[in-house]
Amino acid sequence: MKPLGRSILILLCIILSHASFSQTKNNPWLVNFGANAINNPVRDQDLDGRFKTWNLNAAGFRLSVGRLITNKVTFESVFSLNSIEENTPISEELQGVEYPYISLDGMFKYQFTKGLGLLDPYATLGGGYTWLDTIGAGTVAGGVGVNIWVGDRFGFNIQSVYKHAFKEYGLQHYQHSAGIVFRFGGKDTDGDGINDDVDACPDLFGIIEANGCPDADGDSVIDSEDLCPNDFGPTTMRGCPDNDGDGTPDKYDKCPTVKGAINDDGCPRIDTDGDGIDDRFDKCPKQPGVKENQGCPKVLTPQEKQQLANLERQKNLDRNAKIKQQVTNDINNYCKAIVFNYGKTSLSPEGKKALDEIYKIMNLQKNMKFHVTGHTDNVGSKATNLALSEKRAASVKNYLITKGISNSRVTSQGYGEENPIADNSTNEGRIKNRRIEIYITN
Template sequence: MKPFGYILIAIVSALSFHNANSQTINNPWTTSFGTNAINNPVREQEAGLGRFKTWNLNPAGFRLSAGRLIKNRITFEAVASLNSLEENYPTEETLDAEYPYIALDGMFKYQFTNGLGILDPYATIGGGYTWLDTIGAGTVNGGIGTNIWIGTSFGFNIQTIYKHAFEDYGLKHWQHSAGIIFRYGGKDTDKDGINDDKDACPELFGSFETNGCPDADKDGVIDSEDLCPNNFGPANMRGCPDNDGDGTPDKYDKCPEVKGAINDDGCPVFDTDKDGVIDSRDKCPQQPGPASNAGCPTKEQLQQKSLIQRQEQTERNNAIKLKVTNELKEFAQSITFNNSKATLTSTGMAALDNISKVMLTQPNMKFHITGHTDNLGSKGTNMLLSEKRANEAKTYLISKGVNAKSLTSQGYGEEKPAVDNSTAEGRLKNRRIEIFIVN
């Protein structure tokens, strides 16, 4: 295999020599040379896993590459490497066995930076063919690396790639390398990575996207043609933003947040109250009125509006009162007291709890609590009992947070029966507490 290795070195050296003489070509070239180490080599055949040593580094081995930038940050690189592998468990027959390793690879590299700084990291992917002794197999490769530039043309290279053989008898392994790297290319006066013969602005630092010209706001419109070089804007707006999308650049738009016609300096013609009189001529832009009254409502219109508003408010108030009245009536039916006493039962307390919640939602309302009895017993006794019960309900509501000033109470004894007292059912209904809204 040694003659083949010499031929391989000659081929790659010729390619490198071509690079060194290609300095007038716009796309830059690179050449690197260094050492390499084979790590964790595996060949799936009779020797099995672990046949070779984990690390293999031949002092006479090398890695030689030549690359060319083909588009923006993408480089194609041709690589040749030479090394050797040693048996991990040598036998008497293979005591000094050392197998030559030769690889030819083609790799695409993507640079994460523009290559103008010191660190120039990249990812690489590609394929090649690797021989171990006389047996070769194709591989698919992928890895990462970085260039460390010292100056504009010279630097160091460190790289790690994994090579996976397509065939079972092929070699699967890691290849780590380190060396020196040179890059060549045409003249680049502004050091923006674009050579002068392809740079539309050779003396001003720019980017690939703008053909080498500066574009401070990165909107794709070069600064010399950008009416707003420090504000991102589309090309059809000459690089100026147009936040309201009305076709008038913000720089010239007197109403940049609201759409308007170009002839009106980008401002709309407002008629807030929709009365047919534009705001600029409307003395009452928030209230509709005829043009004959400068856009302000007439006295008749104001009176009519006030009448409508009062009517609407009255309707709202009546609806609220009806709702509260119905709720009070429903809950009051459950207010009960202990027999012939003015002390509330647990059911009565629960009913008043619900009534207090209703009252607390209406702090401006005033309520009157009335107590009633049936006609059994003396009128005097019934009157006193009804007054005590009405006052007990009032006291309980106050304890639940209802304003005392909004409550009044009175007992009516047997004077205002709800139904006839001639039946037990009627007398039960007459023993009651009622609550009314009084304002």
């Protein structure tokens, strides 16, 4: 048996050394060579427990050749050589006798991965014929194993298979093996790692994602069908980018950064000046114009220009008057909450809160000037009331200045009891007359 084992080993090395020159990254063929051990864990009663539990012959080997059928399924032809040793010989003459063990199997292997990583586990199932000396029996086999890939083509294999004989005199046993494994096979003309039989562009270096065709920008649209081969783009855009996502590829989009309709060359319908003419066709997009003048203003006569200026001036006056009225109303609403400590010119906490809100309004209107007026009821002398109203108006003015209003923008004056807005003969009327009012002066 030993000379036979060495001869087969030499032949296998010659085959593998030749195969290594034709291997590619996409190798459908697989050759596995290594040692195997026969494990007979339960001694068969019919065979009188005559064989050792573990059997390993140094000259024995296991050789298999497989071909990938689909992405994860391989069919493998297996030849195994070993020997089984007598355990309780019938006679002294048989003590230590070894019987040749030979098996031929056909196995289907299902890979749990595609063999692209370091570990490539699989399950195997099949059947064959096993001889022990000159007695043979058909078997069914199943097991698991793993390939440990060191590179694209070379790796190590570990496998355990249980074999069940159909005949009663057959040996029910496990076969464990370990060895080296090589991948090789298909033609790869362009050297891109994808075999010609599955390469859509066998003469052009390509990538797996594009079925072997070149794809310079890596967008999964092959260069021959890519309208923008050097710019990454989705397949729905024929490989062209569409930065604004409006469905018009940038290559044909006259407004590539703004969404628009395809019928409008990818541009939005924008009318900045509101003259009813799209900016794309408006020669004066920021000036209202007329269609007859391509969106530019109509050339006016001196009289028409004066009329237009008058209208614009009146529009500005009306706008300013509206703003002033709104500011006046807002300020005087807060003025109603301005309260002084009784008989004094110092502001109460509620009064300060109201003035804080008035300050915010004044601060927004940078060009407006204001006049603060103070008023009292008729209780007391006129001179006393006039002085009190002036001090309170000045107190409000000074508070606003400390908040940040310029001194040049605010003045104050007291009017005492001269301008009542309610009847001083009632308490409610006198409360209303004791007030602060603020006016816009420009």
